[in-house]
Amino acid sequence: MNILRFYIGKTILLTSLMTLFALAAIRILFTLIDEMNDLGKGNYDFTDGLxxxxxxxxxxxxxxxxxxxxxxxxxGLGLLASKSELTVMRAVGKTTGQIVGAAxxxxxxxxxxxxxxxxxVAPKSSQAAESLRNRAIHGDSFIKSGKGIWLKDANQMIHLEEIIGEQQLKGINIYTLNGEQAISQITEAKSANLVEGAWELFDGKExxxxxxxxxxxxFDKKIWDTEISLEHISVLKLKPENFNAYxxxxxxxxxxxxGxxxxxxxxxxxRKIFQPLSTAVMILLAAxxxxxxxxxxxxxxxxxVxxxxGLIYFFVVRAFGPVSLVFGLPSFFGALLPPLLFAGLAWYLLRKAG
Incomplete structure (x- = not known):
């Protein structure tokens, strides 16, 4: 059985990895095409986009x-079936369960x-990619570090500890420079909210x-005179999917x-916690x-087929999570239900096949 397990496993590994790289290559191509719209912004050129x-x-x-x-x-399993190898395995006494277990x-x-x-790998490469893109388009106006974000706006150097959502900031420090490039004013605020297109600073001092x-x-509240817009904040904020589980x-x-x-x-x-379960369910469904x-x-x-x-599963996972949150369901339920539904389908088909 060890030889058969190796043969089945090797076949599935090779076909899965080939499919994975093909899908990723297609997605990269579409990303590059989409980036063509931003070529010429700042110093962003084709090489940067690539x-x-x-x-x-x-x-x-x-x-x-x-x-x-x-x-x-x-x-992979279809290839084995087309050459009647699965039939031979079952003829020599290997059950469907043993073949599925090997896979x-x-x-x-x-x-x-x-x-x-x-x-x-993915979190670091995604963050580095966004940093490269932002710096090419906006120059040194945006610098992300492990201890917050630095921005430059006219004669102001701004440090932000956190970006919460797209309309709230935490831990703002604004350093205003004079004509001699020396600090003439320091504004500190615990938080800032974007209200009707203007930033309001709260609970700080000048x-x-x-x-x-x-x-x-x-001061308790103060209007912040700045050219930093919602668009600027949006490009700085990474999607939750770009972080690791910890x-x-x-x-x-x-x-x-x-709060x-x-x-x-x-x-x-x-979703990250249940990703391994999704992978196992897909093998079970294929079998x-x-x-x-x-x-x-x-x-x-x-x-x-x-x-x-696969596309149906991909979109169900993407859609069901947000929908479950709208109805007030727990987050883990929204992430767990899609793989459970497809696992149930796979189990039903296997039982029916005998």
């Missing part, structure tokens, strides 16, 4: 993993690859610096402790198709 698109490849690979495993497993055991390798990419003295005065967990707890909405980060966290309704169809038909089913 590098940006390639740096997003790990994130695309992670996003497409369940779909690629489904299509690859259908293709799932090598699926653990795919799951390990997905976890590594999702936790260590310090005026001169050669003779520094004078300070507190960062999502930490940031979600931070938002909750400060902020953390649902989008909770949902992204639970249920091969031993069930697609036992005697052509390879082209099998791949087509795999693509359609």
């Amino acid at each position: 590098v940006y698109s390639l740096m997003l490849a790990p994130q695309y690979i992670y996003d497409f993993f369940p779909m690629a495993v489904l299509i690859g497993s259908i293709a 799932l055991s090598y699926g653990l390798i795919l799951i390990a690859i997905a976890i590594f990419i999702g936790e260590y 310090s005026f610096v001169s050669k003779e003295q520094i004078t300070s005065q507190p 960062s999502l967990y930490e940031y979600s707890n931070y938002l909750e402790s400060n 902020q909405d953390s649902t989008s980060y909770d949902l992204a966290f639970w 249920s198709f091969i031993f069930g309704p697609m036992r005697s169809v052509s390879m082209g038909a099998r791949v087509l 795999g693509v359609v089913t």
Whole structure:
């Protein structure tokens, strides 16, 4: 059985990885085409767009993993079925459960690859890609560091500790420079909200610096005269999917402790937790198709069904999470239900196939 397990596992691994890279390559191509609209903004050129698109490849690979495993497993098992190798395996006494178990055991390798990419490679490459794009378009007006974000607006240097949503900032420090490029004023605020197109600073103080003295005065609320817009903040804020599970967990707890909405980060966290389950379910679903309704169809038909089913799963996962939040369901339920539904379908088809 060890030889058969290796043979089945190797076939599924190869077809799944080939499918994965093909899907990622298509997504990279579409990203590059989309980036053509921004060529010429600032110093952003074709090379920057190409590098940006390639740096997003790990994130695309992670996003497409369940779909690629489904299509690859259908293709791999279908290849064995088309050569009657699955029939021979069953003829020598191997049950459907043993064959599916062999496929799932090598699926653990795919799951390990997905976890590594999702936790260590994709978050860093995505953040680096966004940083490269922002700096090429906006120049040095935007600098992201591990301790917040630096922005430059006319004669002001601004440091932001956190961006919460797209209309709220936390920990604002504004350094105003005079004609001699020396600090003439320092404005500190605990938070800022975007209200009717203008930023309002809350709970802070202003310090005026001169050669003779520094004078300070507190304020409860103050309008911030700046050219920084909602668009600028939007390009600085990364999507929750661009963080690893630990960062999502930490940031979600931070938002909750400060009375902020953390649902989008909770949902992204639970999606990452259940991603390995999704991969296993896709292998199970592929096996249920091969031993069930697609036992005697052509390879082209099998791949087509795999693509359609994979797309359905991809969009169900993307849509069901936000919909579940609208109806007040827990985030983990919104992330767990899609793989459970497809696992139930796979189990039903396998039982029906005997």
